[in-house]
Amino acid sequence: MFSEPVNLILAVTLAFFISSLAYKKESLSKDGAVAAFLLGSLIFGLGGIKWSVPLLTFFITSSFFSNLRKKRTNRMDEVFEKTGKRDFWQVVANGGFGGILVMVNFFYPNEIWFLLYTVYLAVMTADTWATELGTLKMRKTYNITTFRQVEQGVSGGVSVAGMLAALIGAAVIGLSSAPWLSNLIFLIPAITFTGFGGSIIDSFLGATVQVQYGCRVCGKVTERKSHCGSKTVRVKGLSWFNNDWVNFVSGMAGVFIFYIIFSAIA
Template sequence: MIEVIFLILFIGATSVCGYFLKLLTKSGSIAALIVGLTVGLSFGVEGLLLLGFFFASSSFWSKYKRKNKINIENRHEKGSRRDWMQVAANGGTAAFISLLNIFFPDSIWIYGFSISIAAANSDTWASEIGSLSKRSPIYIRSFKRIEAGTSGAVSVLGTFAAICGAFSIVILANYFFHFSIGEMAIIFAFGFFGNVIDTLLGAFIQAVYKCEICGTEVEALHHCGAKTTHKRGVLIMNNDFVNFLSGFLAAFLGLLFIH
């Protein structure tokens, strides 16, 4: 009981700090509290620290050289401060798997949990670090160079960052949960694959809008103070939905492979 109380207080304090440090909105702070409690009660302090590393590292890269990313943020629906939908997009799968482990305990869930965090970290590092590339990324729909920050675009720097993001989670997860080399390879492969899925969904399915004021293609419903026009993609498939779906599919496919 004392451990549970400490866990609740620790997660609560972390969520509040995230809000005051302007890393989370109010809704994001509440969502982080819920996700953190679920993960902590299921996978203990180790699972919480793995989740915490993702949140801390992704927040760092989101803020890193932010002035260089202003134009990119203006084209996206949201900035670097995460709301509840962004928290759910990146931590929802981990929370769902944690619930499964609470109600249906099985050692296999730790693999799905680790893959989901690796996928989220891989995708976030790819986006945040890749956007700083000096060369424009290549859009996989046309294989032509396009503006940095465009969903469905890849760069050498972004791909390297994605590999490092997945690998860092694998190393940390192994320290906490003691995987075999083969298990580490599977977690890494499907974690990185989550980033690949995100890229494919971003290029071919994610909703894209056009600003009627400046003519720019954006991912936001409003731009230049006016409502944008839907150009292509599935309306409900915004960036948050794509992030959630890519992490969920990576974990699901990874569990199928392991099982």
Template sequence: MTGNVRRAAAYALVGSLALVVPLLAGRGLGPTTTAGVAALPFLLIGLGALYVVDEGPLFDLLARPGDYEAGRLFGLAAFAFACAGLALLVTLEQFGLPPAAFVASVAVLVVGNVVAEAVRFRATEPVVVTAVFAVGGLLAGIGGFLAVGTILDGRAALPVAAFLAATGALGAALLRTALFKRDDPLVLVSVALLLWGFIELGVAPSGVRVGVGIGVSVLLGYVAFALGTASLTGMLTGVLLALLAIVLGGYGWFALLITFFGLGGLASKFRYEEKRERGIAEENEGARGGGNVLANAAVALVAVVLFAASARVGVPPGLFRYAFAGSVAAAMADTFSSEIGGLFDDPRLITTLQRVEPGTDGAITWQGQVAGVLGAAVIAGIAAVFFDLTPVPTAVIVVGGFAGTIADSLLGATLEGSLLGNESVNLLATLAGAVTSAGLVLGLGLV
């Protein structure tokens, strides 16, 4: 067993103390006493890591590389204090973090780290290590949800546990690829808050929907990474979004998303060398990073979450369906417009119609605009099939997609580079598509 595996296992042992929190429920200790008892073990471990253990075999077991220079176990202390803070959020009534969210988030992180370090001993490829982390975290998260359910009331819904554990595992894997190892406490807190939000939604998906969602999203991630259409962070972002689309929305929502990911990725690869010569090619051989994927799909993600929570917010669910479709149509239209339109000569700036160099922010070609409309129409056609739409609502989605690509060009010509980056422009363009589609159907009385 390597030192990294032993250290990860020791952290897992510390994390197992999270089970103390649900065990304290119903003991009649009072909220203040319960909070103190729940957080005390983690606080003692954190203080011991900072002020007691500074050398010797135990220090060597628990120390991260950066801890040796400082002579203190800052990594363990930060992890223990993060656990203490979450324990207080669970036990103090004014916060109300679900115990299952706390236990499952700890289980996802610590068990995922153990199996990832064990595999890293033989396979160092980041995609393999990350996949193993996600699988180990998924199984541990399911175990955490089921254990808390058993402790509290003897009941546990496996489909819900599997969906939440998969969401937590993918979220943790994504954050770990974007952050440093020393940021595990941030990953822990972020996953706990993510699970808290989804628990509050009260979703109750079927086992079939969850199984299909996990299986299909994993397959999507493998294909995207194997074909080089997404980086590791881009692949994880896409997998998480696909899972949420299937479970919270439905298969039609996923169909729209996968169409954008697939055709958008291929469009980025289309005549890539020629685009490179023109200076308009995407970086990383056209592979989309996590920021790019999230910028194009964040509005769609918000729409599907609000769709799942529509009964709580008092808004017709159909409105979010159009917002989702409009945002994806805008992302597709913008991708087609830039990736195909950039191959043609004599682009013009959208604000002045003056000729500019290819790749200039805000530059358009008529061929690119036609390609953008066709891209939006593809998404609208798929939405019409899965959402059983008549011609007028279908046309509304096309209009939303085209509005998004126009917004992208206008923002590119005016604000990109000075106030906004490319990903921010993409995000606002998809928001324009969503607002346009949702606003039109609302104004036309279609929902």
């Protein structure tokens, strides 16, 4: 792939086109668009079509559902740390590991790198679909550790609709990589279930160690550092463990579980 300069130019052009379109559509912030351009160029350029399809599937569907939710309702934006617009660190948390894997695969080609890449993306997709589709309508949401009903959109909250969206999102990533998989019967369910499992770990981390703030004006619990025009105070969790860390750790957990299963069976 890399030895053909036309492909590299094509990769950079595609990455530029997609990141600037996403910036215009407000799916990415300015620094988020820069990160997406660099990461996209790297993955499209070194990985070719095979590595590009699952990444584009994640990015296009997630941006689509984020925009859909934004149009339908603005009420979640006061709870989430970050609104539908992805910033630099969010892009890195979602795709940085994929950038590392595509480089490792370039120098030490092995099928496992692509599989770990799809699993990581399956976790990211499951989490994003669960968040965006699970909060599209008013639904009963429960804290994953206490099973008490919580406000929609709060970290660690799960709903039936959200979990179903997570499962389908992970399956869609598995299916998007199907043309390049050697054993569909084993690998697609394995990617789907570890992707879904990773999103459950994501909710668990969100309910336990993720930093949460309280609004001093309205009293709401939020991921945001300011609310109702005033600074919020930390009420629980580790101060540095924000949503980007939750995404990264849950993605790595999914990758780890997949690798254990893969090593045991394959």
